[in-house]
Amino acid sequence: MTFAPGQTVGPFFHLGLPFEGGNLLVPAGHPEAVRLHGRVVDGEGAAVPDALIELWQADSTGRVPRETGSFHRDGFTFTGWGRAQTDGDGHYWFSTLIPGPARPGRRPFFALTVFARGLTDRLFTRAYLPGDEPDALLGGLPPDRRATLITTREPRGLLFDIHLQGEGETVFLSYPRQAR
Amino acid sequence: MTTQADIQREIDDLRGSGGPQPRRDYPPYRSSVLRHPTRDLCQADPEGVELWAPCFGPADIDDAESDLTIQRSGEPLGERIVVTGRVLDGDGRPVRHQLVEIWQANASGRYWHQRDQHPAPLDPNFVGAGRCLTDGDGVYTFQTIKPGAYPWRNHVNAWRPAHIHFSLFGTDFTQRLVTQMYFPGDPLFDLDPIYQSITDARARDMLVASYDHSVTKPEFSLGYRWDIVLSGTHRTPLEEP
Ligand SMILES: [Fe+2]
Numbered sequence: 001m002t003f004a005p006g007q008t009v010g011p012f013f014h015l016g017l018p019f020e021g022g023n024l025l026v027p028a029g030h031p032e033a034v035r036l037h038g039r040v041v042d043g044e045g046a047a048v049p050d051a052l053i054e055l056w057q058a059d060s061t062g063r064v065p066r067e068t069g070s071f072h073r074d075g076f077t078f079t080g081w082g083r084a085q086t087d088g089d090g091h092y093w094f095s096t097l098i099p100g101p102a103r104p105g106r107r108p109f110f111a112l113t114v115f116a117r118g119l120t121d122r123l124f125t126r127a128y129l130p131g132d133e134p135d136a137l138l139g140g141l142p143p144d145r146r147a148t149l150i151t152t153r154e155p156r157g158l159l160f161d162i163h164l165q166g167e168g169e170t171v172f173l174s175y176p177r178q179a180r
Numbered sequence: 181m182t183t184q185a186d187i188q189r190e191i192d193d194l195r196g197s198g199g200p201q202p203r204r205d206y207p208p209y210r211s212s213v214l215r216h217p218t219r220d221l222c223q224a225d226p227e228g229v230e231l232w233a234p235c236f237g238p239a240d241i242d243d244a245e246s247d248l249t250i251q252r253s254g255e256p257l258g259e260r261i262v263v264t265g266r267v268l269d270g271d272g273r274p275v276r277h278q279l280v281e282i283w284q285a286n287a288s289g290r291y292w293h294q295r296d297q298h299p300a301p302l303d304p305n306f307v308g309a310g311r312c313l314t315d316g317d318g319v320y321t322f323q324t325i326k327p328g329a330y331p332w333r334n335h336v337n338a339w340r341p342a343h344i345h346f347s348l349f350g351t352d353f354t355q356r357l358v359t360q361m362y363f364p365g366d367p368l369f370d371l372d373p374i375y376q377s378i379t380d381a382r383a384r385d386m387l388v389a390s391y392d393h394s395v396t397k398p399e400f401s402l403g404y405r406w407d408i409v410l411s412g413t414h415r416t417p418l419e420e421p
Contacts, residue, residue, distance in 0.1 A: 002200055002382065002383065003201075004357060004359055004408050004409050005359065005378045006202060007360040007375075009345065009358050010374075012285075013345070015283040015292055016283025016308075016345060016347065042214040042215050043215070043218075046214075048215065056234055058229050066235050068236055068239050069239045069240060070236065071236070071239075081234035101228075102227050102228030109228075111228075111229050115358055118214075119216065120202035120204055120209065120216070120377045122356060124354070124356075136225065164216065165215065169217055172222070173221060173224045174223050175223065175226050175354040176226075177270060177412030179201050179411065
């Protein structure tokens with residue numbers, strides 16, 4: 001079976017995709033809120049001010065959220081999904097919870113989708129928590145590539161820069177059952 | 181200055197060079213040059229949240245959001261159309277009760293966006309964004325107006341064929357798709373480096389809607405049908421999170 005091909009989000013996606021509170025999976029004042037943030041940069045290290053990042057993650061126990069309501073957040077329900085656009089400096093941020101592991105002993109990660117003007121198709125990646133748990137994907141990468149998938153712990157959050165190209169290029173993912 | 185003829189040569193040189201998805205490295209689309217990863221994608225076995233898609237429901241979306249012609253106080257200008265179709269997964273199963281979002285230019289080819297400098301008129305009665313949930317058969321339907329073609333700065337005299345941007349979710353994370361729907365027979369298809377970034381002709385055809393007279397409403401609007409096939413899922417339908 002043939003799958004519909006992707007196309008770039010273009011320069012005007014702000015009209016259709018970002019929404020009020022999209023980056024606030026939990027209110028910033030939530031006692032367990034952390035900031036997951038970083039910059040999106042191009043092959044020359046310049047900011048990408050017209051990118052959109054989607055975040056999809058487990059809750060703090062590792063459970064996959066099945067709740068609706070992301071577009072009109074009530075401040076109590078954790079839907080696990082959000083959207084953030086980059087600002088003029090290429091910076092994005094989410095207020096969220098630290099995800100738990102998919103299964104005991106697994107390394108937790110945030111699943112991210114990256115869209116931008118100039119990207120002909122979306123990109124998938126994982127932003128892992130720092131840690132020692134073995135992981136098949138990380139284990140199969142050389143150390144410099146592996147490092148691009150691991151967040152840096154900060155006092156109130158986690159830093160995850162996204163390099164679309166070149167020096168420190170982020171590892172982007174494909175999955176089985178996708179067309180190449 | 182890069183001319184259409186220069187771009188055309190580049191497009192022709194790359195014809196058929198990619199697979200059924202757009203080439204990430206596609207220099208005729210100039211903004212892609214510094215923004216595409218040069219390393220191969222790394223294949224991952226989906227786990228945890230990657231086996232599931234986010235959930236949306238009636239709490240997220242009002243039924244009226246699927247009608248882009250009633251968002252303002254008056255009637256928008258242009259050719260009223262209905263765009264409808266089914267969202268299917270890679271095994272042909274309908275994607276039920278899932279989010280579909282669209283955004284588009286107005287009938288004159290102008291976006292309701294501060295960065296759109298095309299000197300075509302804004303329409304005070306048309307914003308150009310809508311969303312809906314698919315029904316129990318995976319069917320989505322939007323009432324809108326036909327967008328105009330518009331110029332952009334990729335090269336001298338670059339024009340985009342008329343299109344509607346579509347954002348789609350499947351039943352798992354890996355099926356996420358953002359794409360563009362086009363209208364049949366557009367004379368700009370061969371000239372457009374974004375459309376041609378999909379170098380396989382059959383794959384490109386999948387983004388073109390068909391005119392469907394059974395969707396056309398008497399004395400009211402023309403109808404287009406566009407079915408969307410997402411990639412395959414990675415779990416059995418009854419699996420629980
Ligand atoms: Fe567009």
